[in-house]
Amino acid sequence: MDYLFAVLLSSLSSASILLIATIGLAVVFGLMGVINLAHGEFIMFGAYAALTATQQGVPFILSIPIAVLLTMIFGALVEILIIRRLYGRMFDTMLATWGLSLALYQCAVIIFGTVSPGIGMPQMSIAIGEYSLAVYPLLMIVVAASMLIGVYYLLTKSVYGMKARAAIQVPHMARAIGINSSNTNTLTFAIGCGLAGFAGAVLLPIVPATPSMGFAFVIKSFLIVVVAGPVTLAGSALSAIGMGGGASVISSFMTSVAGDIFFFALTLLLLRFYPLGISSRWRFKL
Amino acid sequence: MIKSSIKRVSVAALLTALASGTAFADAKIGAIFDLTGGLNIYGIQQNNALQLAVEEINAKGGVLGKPVEVVTYDAQSELSKYTQYTNTAILRDKIDVLFAGLTSSSREAIRPIVRKAKVPYFYSSLYEGGACDKQTFVTGSSASQQMSKLITWGLKKYGPKIYIMAPDYNFGTISAHWIHEFAKANGGEVVGEDFLALTVTDYAPILQKIQAAKPDFVVALPVGANQTGFLEQFAAAGLKDSIGIVSTNYGSGNQQVVVSPEAGKGIIANQGYFMQVENPENEEFVQKWHAKFGSEVPIVSGAVDVWNAVHLWAIAANKVGSVDNDKVIEGLEKGISFDAPNGKVSIDPKSHHLNQNIYIAEGNTSHGFNIIETYKSVPAVFENETCDLVANPGQAGHYVPGQ
Numbered sequence: 001m002d003y004l005f006a007v008l009l010s011s012l013s014s015a016s017i018l019l020i021a022t023i024g025l026a027v028v029f030g031l032m033g034v035i036n037l038a039h040g041e042f043i044m045f046g047a048y049a050a051l052t053a054t055q056q057g058v059p060f061i062l063s064i065p066i067a068v069l070l071t072m073i074f075g076a077l078v079e080i081l082i083i084r085r086l087y088g089r090m091f092d093t094m095l096a097t098w099g100l101s102l103a104l105y106q107c108a109v110i111i112f113g114t115v116s117p118g119i120g121m122p123q124m125s126i127a128i129g130e131y132s133l134a135v136y137p138l139l140m141i142v143v144a145a146s147m148l149i150g151v152y153y154l155l156t157k158s159v160y161g162m163k164a165r166a167a168i169q170v171p172h173m174a175r176a177i178g179i180n181s182s183n184t185n186t187l188t189f190a191i192g193c194g195l196a197g198f199a200g201a202v203l204l205p206i207v208p209a210t211p212s213m214g215f216a217f218v219i220k221s222f223l224i225v226v227v228a229g230p231v232t233l234a235g236s237a238l239s240a241i242g243m244g245g246g247a248s249v250i251s252s253f254m255t256s257v258a259g260d261i262f263f264f265a266l267t268l269l270l271l272r273f274y275p276l277g278i279s280s281r282w283r284f285k286l
Numbered sequence: 287m288i289k290s291s292i293k294r295v296s297v298a299a300l301l302t303a304l305a306s307g308t309a310f311a312d313a314k315i316g317a318i319f320d321l322t323g324g325l326n327i328y329g330i331q332q333n334n335a336l337q338l339a340v341e342e343i344n345a346k347g348g349v350l351g352k353p354v355e356v357v358t359y360d361a362q363s364e365l366s367k368y369t370q371y372t373n374t375a376i377l378r379d380k381i382d383v384l385f386a387g388l389t390s391s392s393r394e395a396i397r398p399i400v401r402k403a404k405v406p407y408f409y410s411s412l413y414e415g416g417a418c419d420k421q422t423f424v425t426g427s428s429a430s431q432q433m434s435k436l437i438t439w440g441l442k443k444y445g446p447k448i449y450i451m452a453p454d455y456n457f458g459t460i461s462a463h464w465i466h467e468f469a470k471a472n473g474g475e476v477v478g479e480d481f482l483a484l485t486v487t488d489y490a491p492i493l494q495k496i497q498a499a500k501p502d503f504v505v506a507l508p509v510g511a512n513q514t515g516f517l518e519q520f521a522a523a524g525l526k527d528s529i530g531i532v533s534t535n536y537g538s539g540n541q542q543v544v545v546s547p548e549a550g551k552g553i554i555a556n557q558g559y560f561m562q563v564e565n566p567e568n569e570e571f572v573q574k575w576h577a578k579f580g581s582e583v584p585i586v587s588g589a590v591d592v593w594n595a596v597h598l599w600a601i602a603a604n605k606v607g608s609v610d611n612d613k614v615i616e617g618l619e620k621g622i623s624f625d626a627p628n629g630k631v632s633i634d635p636k637s638h639h640l641n642q643n644i645y646i647a648e649g650n651t652s653h654g655f656n657i658i659e660t661y662k663s664v665p666a667v668f669e670n671e672t673c674d675l676v677a678n679p680g681q682a683g684h685y686v687p688g689q
Contacts, residue, residue, distance in 0.1 A: 003498055010490035017488055106322060115327060115539070115583065117653065118518065120546020125524035131497050134522035137490060206519065207487045208544045210511035212324045216485045251491035256482045257454060259491065 002129025007252040009128070013137040015245035016144035017203060022221040022236055023147055024195030029225050030232025031155070031168055031188055034083060035094050038101035039196055039221060040214020045104065046071045046197025047209035048112060054119055064201040071197025072190040079189040084182060101214065108211035118208035136205055143202055151195070152233055164188045220244070223267050229277015231284065239278060243267065312352045313609045315340070315596070316359070316381035318371045318396075320388060323363025324510070327539045328388045328588050332410060333358065334579050335589035336385055339596035342574070349603045357381060361392070368392045369399065376403045382609040383408070383599050385592060390414060390456060394684060397422055401682060404611045406618070408599065410591035412538055412557060414460035415666065416685035418673035421611075423618060423638045425595040425631075426588065427558040429461045430668035430687075432534040435644045435661050436556040437468035437505075444530040445502030450479035451492060451516060453509040456686075461534065463687050464668075465505050477501050484510045489519045496525065503530030514541045521549035530554065536649075538587050543653050553649040559587040559628035560647050560655050568627035584654070587628075594626045594640070598633060619676060630663065637673040639666035 025039045036042075046067040053063035082100065086093045124135040155161035166174040167181035168188070174181050199217075200209070207213055224243060228235030243266050251259030274280055317336045320329030336356065344353040357379045359371040368387060375381045376399070384400055384407045387393045393409045400407040400421045408423050415428030440448070448469055452458030458481055466476055478499035480492045496504060508516050517536070520526060532554040536542070542550050561572060561584050571593065575585055601624060602617030603609045623632035629643035644664045647655035672685045 003494065006497075007491070007494055010494060014488045014490055109322065109326065113583065115543045118514075118544045118546055120548055121518050121522035123522055123524070123548050125522065131494060132524045133490070133493075134519060134524070136522060137488070137519070207515055208511060208518070210544075212511060215324075216487050216512050219485070248488070248491050252494050256480055256486055256492065260483055 002131055006128045006131040011245045011248035013140050014248035015241045016140040018244035019144045019240035021199045021217040022224045024192045025221050026225050026232045026236040028192030037094055037097040040218035041101045041104035042193045042196035043200040044214045046200030047204050050201035050204050051209045067201035068194045068198045072194035075193025076186050076190040079186045105211050116209055121205040148237055227270050229279040231279030231282045235279035312355050313349045314355045314381045316357050316375035316384045318359045318361050318386035320363040321360040325363040325388050331586050331589040332592045335592040339593045343600045349600050365391055368395045372396050372399045376405055406614050408595035410595045411588050414457045415668050419682045420675050420679050425640055426591045428666045429464050431664055431666045432556050433464040433468050434667050438472050440503050440532045441472050441474045446474045447477045447501045448474055449496050449499055449501035449504045451506045452481050454481035454483050461507055487512050489516045493523050506531055506533050507535055514544050517545050518549045540584055542649055547651040550649040551651050556646045557587045558642050559590040560645055561585045562655050562657055567625050571627040590627050594631055597624050636676050637669040639669045641665050
């Protein structure tokens with residue numbers, strides 16, 4: 001019984017970690033239709049930004065906003081220099097962002113080398129019966145939930161959010177009513193990147209900063225967004241909990257390989273029955 | 287004018303060469319390592335060690351009285367590049383000896399090519415063991431070589447129950463085989479095992495399983511940056527106080543630098559080399575390394591494995607007075623030894639593996655190790671049993687235990 005409860009709790013935290021890494025990609029893909037294959041490298045960017053900040057003596061908690069800001073600025077630059085020239089050309093964007101990911105990876109190797117000291121996880125654990133769980137990964141459940149709520153309010157309730165959705169859905173009409181759609185798009189992409197930077201920074205104690213860390217996230221994040229479909233936020237949350245959490249439960253009772261098989265088999269199955277994503281027939285929009 | 291002076295110089299060179307009666311060309315060695323890409327955490331140091339070794343050999347008069355020339359290739363952490371550059375090195379650059387590879391798959395890609403071309407080849411990395419080929423020499427330690435000491439040590443220190451955490455490919459599965467073997471032979475018991483993909487970043491499920499299985503110690507073989515996170519999460523869950531953690535490859539990629547001091551303290555590592563080994567050769571080696579490459583990144587065992595390989599080859603070539611394939615191999619098979627930074631190493635003529643020291647070290651709080659046990663001149667157990675290249679020069683394969 002204790003085991004079951006410990007497994008459920010830790011699986012929920014696994015799903016949350018996956019969701020944190022995915023939200024940035026979901027925003028950029030869902031709102032802009034841009035498949036950002038460099039998403040993993042933006043996570044890495046955030047991780048190194050936070051790591052460098054802590055090495056300069058900034059407390060970890062303050063290094064997170066610094067990382068978000070830097071990743072947003074970098075994301076805005078990327079949008080202006082590369083992405084905006086390729087709107088509507090999905091495959092060209094994929095190719096360009098994939099190239100960007102290779103370049104960023106190698107830059108990280110050159111700047112930071114292949115090993116950097118980690119910052120370590122707070123050595124706190126809670127006991128459930130005779131099982132003990134680290135506190136920090138459990139905290140990620142709260143972080144993921146607040147991230148979802150925050151992004152939801154930003155995109156639905158704020159003026160920016162309405163402009164952003166208008167600029168993408170009907171760009172010429174948005175321009176006609178005076179929305180500077182290209183600036184709005186830059187901001188949207190920057191926010192997506194900022195969320196990736198946030199993920200890299202907040203997950204730093206769990207996943208150490210390395211040049212190749214992006215690879216670990218990008219495949220599963222990408223599949224979650226694809227399975228989620230048009231209702232990006234709620235869809236991603238549901239598929240992260242179902243697929244990521246489910247895989248984690250399977251791993252706990254069987255093996256990690258079985259967990260992975262479950263994840264990919266479920267992806268195949270869902271896409272077979274919902275080719276446009278599980279949220280293709282949902283009523284609400286985010 | 288320029289042309290004629292070049293001609294004159296080359297004629298002069300030709301005459302000296304003829305007069306001294308040695309080979310025309312200097313010995314040429316090929317080096318293929320992963321200088322970029324995911325594996326360069328090892329490849330850069332392997333390549334650095336090769337440069338350093340060649341520098342020292344050349345300063346001491348070179349091979350056959352001439353400086354050694356190096357041709358370097360970057361395999362970019364891609365398997366296909368190993369095949370491509372091995373062919374380039376042999377066919378275009380006409381190398382006399384090859385030093386290359388980190389992963390077992392890279393070695394297996396290279397092995398048939400050098401075998402056919404008859405070029406001596408040195409593979410320098412700790413690995414799962416079992417490679418056997420006339421052309422191939424292994425200077426890293428094998429899984430059976432390390433596990434034979436680590437498991438008996440762990441059983442004595444912590445108790446009989448073992449949990450295995452290993453990467454899901456042949457290094458992990460073969461290492462796990464040896465854990466089972468040595469556990470059984472010494473009264474231990476494997477109470478659980480989990481093989482993990484290299485992309486796993488979240489270890490909550492396996493931590494729950496470990497707690498359910500209640501082992502006395504965990505044999506963890508994390509490969510790559512993601513799996514280093516396992517050690518961090520293991521410590522954060524508070525398991526380190528009650529469960530020991532030992533590894534044959536922790537530290538081989540400087541994981542102790544990535545792991546926080548709290549998580550790294552007390553992790554038991556077991557390898558053929560640690561930077562903290564105390565002997566005059568290592569002191570000199572570390573000093574030279576720091577002077578040339580800086581002291582920020584600790585030196586890994588793979589670097590010393592390459593250093594030893596280059597020196598062993600040079601000793602053999604100088605001994606037989608030739609860099610010719612058959613003669614060099616004959617020289618190497620005379621069981622030559624070398625005072626290496628990791629203590630004295632000697633080649634086993636039959637298996638082409640090294641008898642070398644195996645160290646057990648404990649992680650400390652300053653991203654380093656304290657050596658707590660030294661086993662002198664440990665043989666490569668499994669390789670010496672399965673491989674006899676003196677009796678059967680035609681033997682070639684990658685042997686897997688239990689088959």
